Amino acid sequence: MELFWYTMIAIVLAVFFILDGYDFGTGIIHLFFAEKEKDKEVIAKAAGLFWDSNEVWLVAAGGLLFMAFPTFYASVFSGFYLPLIIVLWFIIFRAIGLELRSQFNFQMWKDIWDKSFGVSSLLLTLFFGIALGNVIRGVNLGGVENGVSAYEAHYFFLPLWNSSFSPAGIHPGVIDWFTIVIGIIAVVTLSIHGANWIILKTESSINEKLKSVVLKLNIALLLLTIFSISIWHIIKPEPFSNFTDNPLLIIFPMIYLSGLVGTFFIKKFKKAVYAFTCSSLIILGGITSSLASMFPVILPSTNSVNESLTIYNTATSEYGLNVAFGWGIVGFILLIVYFIVQKRFMGGKIDKMDYGH
Amino acid sequence: MEDMIFYDRLQFAFTITFHYIFPQLTMGLSLMIVYFKWKYLRTKLEKFNNAAKFFMKIFAINFTMGVVTGIPMEFQFGTNWAKFSELTGGIIGQTLAMEGMFSFFLESSFLALFIFGEKLMGQKLHLLTGFLVFLGSWASGYFILATNAWMQHPVGYEILENGKFVLTNFSALFSNPWLIPAFLHNQFASVVTSSFVVAAIGAFYVLRNKNLEYGKLFLKTGVIFGFVSSMLVAVPTGDWNAKNVAKYQPAAFAAMEGIFETEEAGAEIVLIGQPNMVEKKIDNKIAVPNILSFLTYQDWNKQIPGMDQFTKEELPDNIPALYYSYHIMVGLGTIFIGLMGMALFFLWRKKLYTMNTLLWGIMFAFPFPYIANMTGWYVAELGRQPYLVYGLLKTVDGISPTVSSGNTLFTLLGFVGLYMLLGLLFLVLVGKTIHKGPETQTH
Numbered sequence: 001m002e003l004f005w006y007t008m009i010a011i012v013l014a015v016f017f018i019l020d021g022y023d024f025g026t027g028i029i030h031l032f033f034a035e036k037e038k039d040k041e042v043i044a045k046a047a048g049l050f051w052d053s054n055e056v057w058l059v060a061a062g063g064l065l066f067m068a069f070p071t072f073y074a075s076v077f078s079g080f081y082l083p084l085i086i087v088l089w090f091i092i093f094r095a096i097g098l099e100l101r102s103q104f105n106f107q108m109w110k111d112i113w114d115k116s117f118g119v120s121s122l123l124l125t126l127f128f129g130i131a132l133g134n135v136i137r138g139v140n141l142g143g144v145e146n147g148v149s150a151y152e153a154h155y156f157f158l159p160l161w162n163s164s165f166s167p168a169g170i171h172p173g174v175i176d177w178f179t180i181v182i183g184i185i186a187v188v189t190l191s192i193h194g195a196n197w198i199i200l201k202t203e204s205s206i207n208e209k210l211k212s213v214v215l216k217l218n219i220a221l222l223l224l225t226i227f228s229i230s231i232w233h234i235i236k237p238e239p240f241s242n243f244t245d246n247p248l249l250i251i252f253p254m255i256y257l258s259g260l261v262g263t264f265f266i267k268k269f270k271k272a273v274y275a276f277t278c279s280s281l282i283i284l285g286g287i288t289s290s291l292a293s294m295f296p297v298i299l300p301s302t303n304s305v306n307e308s309l310t311i312y313n314t315a316t317s318e319y320g321l322n323v324a325f326g327w328g329i330v331g332f333i334l335l336i337v338y339f340i341v342q343k344r345f346m347g348g349k350i351d352k353m354d355y356g357h
Numbered sequence: 358m359e360d361m362i363f364y365d366r367l368q369f370a371f372t373i374t375f376h377y378i379f380p381q382l383t384m385g386l387s388l389m390i391v392y393f394k395w396k397y398l399r400t401k402l403e404k405f406n407n408a409a410k411f412f413m414k415i416f417a418i419n420f421t422m423g424v425v426t427g428i429p430m431e432f433q434f435g436t437n438w439a440k441f442s443e444l445t446g447g448i449i450g451q452t453l454a455m456e457g458m459f460s461f462f463l464e465s466s467f468l469a470l471f472i473f474g475e476k477l478m479g480q481k482l483h484l485l486t487g488f489l490v491f492l493g494s495w496a497s498g499y500f501i502l503a504t505n506a507w508m509q510h511p512v513g514y515e516i517l518e519n520g521k522f523v524l525t526n527f528s529a530l531f532s533n534p535w536l537i538p539a540f541l542h543n544q545f546a547s548v549v550t551s552s553f554v555v556a557a558i559g560a561f562y563v564l565r566n567k568n569l570e571y572g573k574l575f576l577k578t579g580v581i582f583g584f585v586s587s588m589l590v591a592v593p594t595g596d597w598n599a600k601n602v603a604k605y606q607p608a609a610f611a612a613m614e615g616i617f618e619t620e621e622a623g624a625e626i627v628l629i630g631q632p633n634m635v636e637k638k639i640d641n642k643i644a645v646p647n648i649l650s651f652l653t654y655q656d657w658n659k660q661i662p663g664m665d666q667f668t669k670e671e672l673p674d675n676i677p678a679l680y681y682s683y684h685i686m687v688g689l690g691t692i693f694i695g696l697m698g699m700a701l702f703f704l705w706r707k708k709l710y711t712m713n714t715l716l717w718g719i720m721f722a723f724p725f726p727y728i729a730n731m732t733g734w735y736v737a738e739l740g741r742q743p744y745l746v747y748g749l750l751k752t753v754d755g756i757s758p759t760v761s762s763g764n765t766l767f768t769l770l771g772f773v774g775l776y777m778l779l780g781l782l783f784l785v786l787v788g789k790t791i792h793k794g795p796e797t798q799t800h
Contacts, residue, residue, distance in 0.1 A: 074443035099418075334463075
């Protein structure tokens with residue numbers, strides 16, 4: 001049952017990063033590439049129509065995590081207290097930026113909310129990447145000083161960064177050079193994904209230019225991927241042990257790789273949906289590979305005194321997981337139905353739709 | 358520890374108070390939107406359709422605000438109340454996750470379709486999507502109240518040796534005797550809020566002699582919905598809740614009603630007065646003898662335990678705040694019935710639209726249901742103190758062990774600043790929508 005819920009939450013999280021990922025990416029593209037007012041408007045609409053139905057996946061992931069692995073939820077949310085609250089503020093700024101920009105028709109108003117949307121999207125993406133980096137790297141669970149735990153075994157509190165910016169050792173901060181690399185990978189990935197979404201959903205005048213941008217970003221992503229794999233062993237002595245022990249897991253890195261390779265052909269794709277599928281595969285593969293490399297650990301401990309958090313030592317009772325399985329299946333079927341209904345009615349190019357926002 | 362718990366509680370109280378401005382309107386308004394849309398399908402009069410679309414616009418602004426202020430609530434369980442989350446996540450995690458899966462998804466998926474899809478899917482499907490939005494918003498309320506009901510009156514659990522609560526009976530969560538009265542009371546109260554808002558906008562249009570057709574429609578609908586829902590909030594649901602508190606949380610009941618000393622021959626009801634915590638009595642009291650015993654137990658002489666029957670440990674930690682919240686809620690509720698009853702009478706006599714004084718009253722009455730709903734929420738939460746899970750888990754034992762008070766204060770100040778900005782923008786947007794009027798709302 002633990003494994004079932006872990007898989008489900010991983011799927012919900014991956015869906016969240018694929019769906020909300022494109023509107024995060026749209027914001028980054030908006031910040032750096034949209035110059036004409038018409039483009040700005042179309043791009044903002046490409047995110048604005050969908051962000052709230054995408055964000056529900058985050059709420060669902062949070063809710064399910066709370067239900068299935070309460071100890072993990074409590075540990076991670078209080079341990080990453082400051083970055084999480086700051087993430088909340090950016091979520092708010094991003095949302096109001098999108099909702100407010102077209103409410104009044106004067107330039108200064110629009111500029112303020114465009115920046116609010118763009119900058120928040122960029123920083124949120126960076127922070128989500130850094131968060132993933134933290135989960136891979138692990139934290140000083142129990143706050144061990146000189147072999148003695150300062151808190152209960154699975155609690156911790158991280159400063160935003162420490163003086164050495166180093167991921168090695170037992171006292172890393174939230175931001176160090178390893179987590180920054182993962183953060184940048186997230187920014188590049190979601191920029192590609194966002195650009196593909198704009199190309200798919202709009203006839204914006206910068207779409208041709210965006211295709212070249214995607215190619216450049218893709219090269220950057222390839223180099224960053226190779227770099228991150230080569231530094232992986234600094235935080236995990238045997239980075240590939242899970243994959244060598246269980247070769248079936250190699251399917252996840254293959255998903256990532258297929259998306260990465262596919263995106264190089266963006267200019268040849270006759271249909272923009274192929275490019276979007278490729279960047280979705282990159283996100284799906286990236287998240288699942290990271291999780292698979294750690295399994296069954298979900299938060300490694302950087303000290304040797306307290307054990308790492310796993311899906312088994314943080315889960316709620318078997319009975320709780322079982323009853324949730326019952327309603328969870330119904331819930332997931334409904335989600336798929338809603339999703340299909342919504343996409344059916346809201347398909348097509350945004351600028352050609354006769355409804356406004 | 359003392360200031361840690363203080364800032365954690367203040368932050369939660371502040372963020373949930375602000376958050377609750379929005380869902381209480383959307384829950385009630387969704388019902389009224391479905392009503393307008395249904396009327397349109399029956400009568401084919403364009404004004405009903407425009408009314409539905411106009412309020413959908415106001416709904417959408419509120420919904421966005423509700424989402425962005427609601428996500429912090431879910432986060433805060435983990436960030437500020439980690440110990441509580443760890444210990445009770447096995448139980449309230451069920452209801453909260455179900456809220457996300459069953460109601461939030463429903464509401465947000467179909468809201469987008471309702472707003473943008475009228476031309477794409479035809480009128481009947483459009484009514485259906487509106488109904489699904491309504492269903493989603495009420496289901497949200499149901500799951501949140503189920504979570505709260507478990508904290509007020511825990512059921513279906515077992516406590517392990519390590520202090521963790523685990524679920525032993527899933528269906529007990531939803532047949533909790535606390536749940537249905539609390540849910541219905543809360544939902545009717547949200548209809549009161551939306552009725553007052555609809556009526557106030559109507560009164561505004563009529564007084565300004567602008568959008569008259571809509572002004573009259575909104576007034577009529579708001580007054581009828583407002584009167585019925587105000588009545589239902591008091592009887593049976595308010596009464597039913599009070600009896601539940603008397604039964605399951607007698608210490609909170611004594612504090613709410615301001616009974617310091619037990620009277621052998623039946624308890625009086627305190628209408629007005631200020632609790633004096635030093636002398637343990639109500640100052641400047643106006644009270645009616647024996648009524649409370651009758652209302653609670655249908656027995657004029659039944660004894661009701663006063664605060665003297667409980668130890669300091671068992672009593673809520675802020676008795677005056679609880680007492681005032683309760684009396685403000687009940688007092689306002691009574692005024693709502695009176696105001697809407699009067700408006701209904703003049704509506705029936707066909708004089709309402711020309712009675713300017715009454716219209717001014719209706720226009721400026723709209724903030725008061727918000728206050729009544731907030732204080733109602735405080736009654737529930739202050740009454741449960743000093744426990745998070747009544748009788749079982751103290752509030753002080755639920756906070757995050759690693760988050761210091763300085764961090765909580767910093768984030769509290771951040772939320773205060775951000776929410777002030779949000780509140781201002783919200784007023785501007787709603788004001789603009791009302792100013793534009795229903796005629797121009799067609800997409």
